[in-house]
Amino acid sequence: MDGGNLIDGAGRADRAGGTGGIGDTRRALGAFLRARRERVAPEQVGLPGGRRRRVRGLRREELAQLAGISVDYYVRLEQGRATQPSPEVLGALAGALGLDAAERRHLDTLAAGRHGPAPRARVSxxxxxxxxxxxxxxxxxxxxxxxxxxxxxxxxxxxxxxxxxxxxxxxxxxxxxxxxxxxxxxxxxxxxxxxxxxxxxxxxxxxxxxxxxxxxxxxxxxxxxxxxxxxxxxxxxxxxxxxxxxxxxxxxxxxxxxxxxxxxxxxxxxxxxxxxxxxxxxxxxxxxxxxxx
Missing domain, CATH: 3.30.450.180 (Beta-Lactamase)
Structure with missing residues (x-):
């Protein structure tokens, strides 16, 4: 990655300059799901692993199956084309990914799609x-x-x-x-x-x-x-x-x-x-x- 790339809210580089996509919560949600999916070894969830697998962690279709949602819908979540998933979907994904309490709260925050500038901080x-x-x-x-x-x-x-x-x-x-x-x-x-x-x-x-x-x-x-x-x-x-x-x-x-x-x-x-x-x-x-x- 070259020094001119900027990290956006999705955890990827933005070559367009400016502030990147940090305000784009759809991309942030998809990137977070992808990073967590890549962290889960297939053997952890009872799936066969081995050296022949070409992807790190779970495949998209494997995670979708574990969460009980359609592959197409999960793909759209990762790509930022589906917004505001239901609490039931978020809970199923969190369970399938083995998210801890902090990660689950972050997932809920990203899915809520908050907007608005950050308030100021004052030391009383x-x-x-x-x-x-x-x-x-x-x-x-x-x-x-x-x-x-x-x-x-x-x-x-x-x-x-x-x-x-x-x-x-x-x-x-x-x-x-x-x-x-x-x-x-x-x-x-x-x-x-x-x-x-x-x-x-x-x-x-x-x-x-x-x-x-x-x-x-x-x-x-x-x-x-x-x-x-x-x-x-x-x-x-x-x-x-x-x-x-x-x-x-x-x-x-x-x-x-x-x-x-x-x-x-x-x-x-x-x-x-x-x-x-x-x-x-x-x-x-x-x-x-x-x-x-």
Whole structure:
């Protein structure tokens, strides 16, 4: 893929320029179904596999049969010629593809065909006071584009000196993919963090398909990062949750920290934010121990 190609909402390259097809939810739905179909091995659903198969994953007719729908209708879904499938069809496809809860919600969002620009995100004075009050817990706030829009001092230090003069990039996805030397030093499990970022951006494209800033971000990452293109093509979907991560602190060294993501409700006309809070293990194990996913 050449550097001039843009990722569209369907996860494919758009050679026409501009913002690509990110607002075209029909193409996004078809591309997501195709990516999930290619992920399912025939043996997983009781079908014969083998080296002679010319396609990766399930064939279209196999998935249609498993979901109990006609092959023609499924083909039209993948091609964007059928819109707004029924809840029953979506449920059957989700079951046949083995979608998890996050993937199923994303499928429903794409099928609903949402439109309209993304609301603005505002960090309230109270949210800033909450951040400052957590002086011993690293914390930062992101929007749906993975922009870090607020942080406390421990949080800024933890994720690569965010508040320092040497760190100008405050978008997590840009930092991961366009500053790989620095981001790989901060995140030893870089691949996991990169998949998370791409999966969150994919969710955002389904919710806000006409967000021009988001479209521009995806176009930039697609043009400049082969790693971004590789991960985007997998169709991964990720929701912010909780777990454990490894990070390399500039003075404390390698740390393994528990984290929680707290969703801040949106005011009318605004989009909600996500508060990420990190803390040491409750079980007292060495901070350099193994990380969870």
């Amino acid at each position: 004075p109270l949210l800033r006071r909450i951040l400052d009050s957590m002086a011993h817990l690293p914390a930062f706030v992101t929007n749906h584009r993975t922009d870090v829009v607020a942080w406390n001092e421990p949080g800024a230090e933890l994720i690569g000196g965010l508040g320092g003069p040497g760190r100008s990039e405050r978008n997590q996805a840009r930092y991961l993919f366009l500053e790989p030397a620095s981001s790989r030093a901060v995140f030893p499990d870089w691949e996991d963090r990169a998949v998370e970022a791409v999966g969150q951006l994919r969710v955002a494209t389904g919710r806000w398909p006409e967000d021009r800033e988001l479209a521009a971000l995806l176009a930039e990452l697609s043009a400049r990062s082969c790693e971004f293109r590789r991960i985007w093509a997998t169709g991964e979907v990720v929701m912010c949750t909780a777990g454990r991560k490894r990070l390399r602190h500039p003075t404390a060294g390698l740390l393994t920290l528990d984290y929680e993501t707290l969703h801040v409700p949106a005011a009318p006309g605004e989009t909600g934010l996500v508060l990420h809070v990190f803390g040491a293990h409750e079980d007292g194990r060495d901070a350099g121990g193994p990380a969870g996913t």
